[in-house]
Amino acid sequence: MSFDRLIENIKAKQNPTVAGLDPKLDYIPEYIRQAAYEKYGKGLEGAAEALFEFNKGLIDALCDIVPAVKPQAAYYEMYGWYGVRTLEKTIAYAKEKGMFVITDGKRNDIGTTMQAYAKAHLGTTDIEGESVSAFGADALTVNGYLGTDGIKPLLDICKNDDKGIFVLVKTSNPSSGELQDRTLSDGETVYRAMGNMCESWGSEVMGESGYSGVGAVVGATYSEQLGELRAALPHTFFLVPGYGAQGGGAKDIAPAFDENGIGAVINSSRGIMCAWQKEGCAPEEYAQAATREAVRMRDEIVSYIGKIR
Amino acid sequence: MSFDRLIENIKAKQNPTVAGLDPKLDYIPEYIRQAAYEKYGKGLEGAAEALFEFNKGLIDALCDIVPAVKPQAAYYEMYGWYGVRTLEKTIAYAKEKGMFVITDGKRNDIGTTMQAYAKAHLGTTDIEGESVSAFGADALTVNGYLGTDGIKPLLDICKNDDKGIFVLVKTSNPSSGELQDRTLSDGETVYRAMGNMCESWGSEVMGESGYSGVGAVVGATYSEQLGELRAALPHTFFLVPGYGAQGGGAKDIAPAFDENGIGAVINSSRGIMCAWQKEGCAPEEYAQAATREAVRMRDEIVSYIGKIR
Numbered sequence: 001m002s003f004d005r006l007i008e009n010i011k012a013k014q015n016p017t018v019a020g021l022d023p024k025l026d027y028i029p030e031y032i033r034q035a036a037y038e039k040y041g042k043g044l045e046g047a048a049e050a051l052f053e054f055n056k057g058l059i060d061a062l063c064d065i066v067p068a069v070k071p072q073a074a075y076y077e078m079y080g081w082y083g084v085r086t087l088e089k090t091i092a093y094a095k096e097k098g099m100f101v102i103t104d105g106k107r108n109d110i111g112t113t114m115q116a117y118a119k120a121h122l123g124t125t126d127i128e129g130e131s132v133s134a135f136g137a138d139a140l141t142v143n144g145y146l147g148t149d150g151i152k153p154l155l156d157i158c159k160n161d162d163k164g165i166f167v168l169v170k171t172s173n174p175s176s177g178e179l180q181d182r183t184l185s186d187g188e189t190v191y192r193a194m195g196n197m198c199e200s201w202g203s204e205v206m207g208e209s210g211y212s213g214v215g216a217v218v219g220a221t222y223s224e225q226l227g228e229l230r231a232a233l234p235h236t237f238f239l240v241p242g243y244g245a246q247g248g249g250a251k252d253i254a255p256a257f258d259e260n261g262i263g264a265v266i267n268s269s270r271g272i273m274c275a276w277q278k279e280g281c282a283p284e285e286y287a288q289a290a291t292r293e294a295v296r297m298r299d300e301i302v303s304y305i306g307k308i309r
Numbered sequence: 310m311s312f313d314r315l316i317e318n319i320k321a322k323q324n325p326t327v328a329g330l331d332p333k334l335d336y337i338p339e340y341i342r343q344a345a346y347e348k349y350g351k352g353l354e355g356a357a358e359a360l361f362e363f364n365k366g367l368i369d370a371l372c373d374i375v376p377a378v379k380p381q382a383a384y385y386e387m388y389g390w391y392g393v394r395t396l397e398k399t400i401a402y403a404k405e406k407g408m409f410v411i412t413d414g415k416r417n418d419i420g421t422t423m424q425a426y427a428k429a430h431l432g433t434t435d436i437e438g439e440s441v442s443a444f445g446a447d448a449l450t451v452n453g454y455l456g457t458d459g460i461k462p463l464l465d466i467c468k469n470d471d472k473g474i475f476v477l478v479k480t481s482n483p484s485s486g487e488l489q490d491r492t493l494s495d496g497e498t499v500y501r502a503m504g505n506m507c508e509s510w511g512s513e514v515m516g517e518s519g520y521s522g523v524g525a526v527v528g529a530t531y532s533e534q535l536g537e538l539r540a541a542l543p544h545t546f547f548l549v550p551g552y553g554a555q556g557g558g559a560k561d562i563a564p565a566f567d568e569n570g571i572g573a574v575i576n577s578s579r580g581i582m583c584a585w586q587k588e589g590c591a592p593e594e595y596a597q598a599a600t601r602e603a604v605r606m607r608d609e610i611v612s613y614i615g616k617i618r
Binding site for chain 2: 022024025033042043046047072074075077078080082083084085088106107108110111112113116121125127128130132134135143144145146147148149168172173175176177178179180182183184185187193194197
């Protein structure tokens with residue numbers, strides 16, 4: 001009913017990071033792509049299988065040191081239902097390896113439709129009285145523009161199935177301010193109003209860690225707002241994108257953590273997935289290069305926040 | 310690059326409505342479900358096949374009188390990749406029958422990730438130099454909370470592939486006001502600010518109809534705001550949910566149209582899909598009942614707006 005499981009994973013590995021699995025074909029070594037095309041054809045199916053092979057290698061290499069993965073749904077939907085099958089298989093494989101899985105889908109809708117998303121991605125689908133898990137992630141990113149009607153259906157599943165959600169609050173992109181930074185008539189910013197709603201929604205699904213099952217997405221590229229929101233939202237756990245490729249550094253994300261080094265999980269996608277290209281190592285070593293980058297990132301962040309208690 | 314194709318369809322059929330395809334198992338006649346379970350098992354695959362059979366019957370029954378369909382992604386994702394395959398097949402089938410297809414996915418993200426969604430749902434995916442269509446809808450609903458970075462990648466595809474998007478502006482649900490109705494420091498509401506952004510984004514993808522490829526979602530349950538936004542956003546085409554089951558009537562949605570009876574497409578999902586249950590007719594007649602309800606709805610709306618010119 002909260003992020004307690006994620007926090008336990010983070011403490012056990014002394015690593016507050018999550019590896020983004022946003023696989024583009026360009027990131028995948030040629031030998032993996034060719035093998036998949038030979039077996040499944042150079043089309044949506046072959047591409048989707050190449051993605052899965054690549055992901056498996058990354059998960060095997062990361063599962064002992066990184067507590068969580070975050071597959072981004074868009075990069076799977078690009079390959080139609082074959083790609084979505086790879087998303088499903090990737091989630092299952094990462095869970096099998098003990099990782100906490102956050103599906104980055106930024107889903108949003110209302111009432112029974114939002115309930116359908118909640119069942120699809122976190123809970124179970126009822127088929128003539130049988131409960132079947134469709135995607136079965138541990139957490140899902142969502143967009144709160146529709147208000148409580150769009151969040152409430154998720155809270156029941158967070159409670160009953162021990163799952164969590166991350167609501168977009170202050171996103172990492174340059175134009176996030178166009179709406180999010182605008183000031184409301186009471187002097188509050190839109191992102192702060194959204195953050196306050198997270199804190200309020202979360203009160204229904206509080207964990208033993210002191211953090212609720214309703215987290216917030218806050219970009220690494222907005223260090224000041226990270227600090228402001230950490231102080232204002234003491235029960236809201238943060239998912240922080242924008243580290244590395246988007247320009248956020250370890251110093252920028254330090255304000256996201258509380259005095260125990262808890263309170264946030266920092267995402268790196270390209271940095272880890274493309275480490276082999278940046279290093280210039282042999283393509284066959286892509287997974288080891290990912291490990292090296294994950295360790296470097298962990299050490300860099302932990303040097304700012306200290307031991308995670 | 311706009312909604313011109315949809316508007317042509319609306320004029321040809323003198324019907325400004327869209328049939329929502331949000332199939333729940335409860336809506337599907339038992340004979341269809343049983344046949345699917347017998348062939349594909351009583352699990353995700355069997356359920357997904359039942360959905361497709363049900364949809365096909367509806368599309369066959371509606372394609373001559375209703376210009377568009379709007380499958381809601383959540384109700385397909387509930388059945389995992391099997392369900393997503395049904396979404397893909399449903400889109401293809403409706404297009405084959407000449408219908409304009411709006412995928413209701415409310416997708417949102419930034420940069421290359423939003424580009425991946427745009428390629429997935431509207432454009433084509435590049436696989437080693439070959440362009441392959443994944444879902445291939447004509448339009449997609451999106452959420453603009455992330456600002457221009459989340460919309461820009463869609464505009465290129467709207468332009469090049471003659472597609473459209475609908476941005477959430479004022480949603481039909483009771484709690485939509487929690488954020489959307491809040492007043493900004495300059496006196497504007499959040500939904501109006503979002504509407505203004507649609508008008509501005511749309512200027513890049515203007516159609517011959519005078520409406521751009523950037524539409525807005527505005528709920529039938531907020532008649533006053535429909536009128537306000539119609540006047541303020543003369544180039545923004547509206548997708549209007551909330552008619553029927555959610556409480557919006559034909560009179561409430563009349564302000565969404567311009568003086569030519571253009572400017573909006575009104576969605577009905579449950580009303581059409583469940584017409585056979587409401588009528589109490591034989592389950593085998595579910596598609597004919599859908600036709601009867603679609604005709605009733607069309608006539609009711611046209612009685613308020615007159616001939617569509």
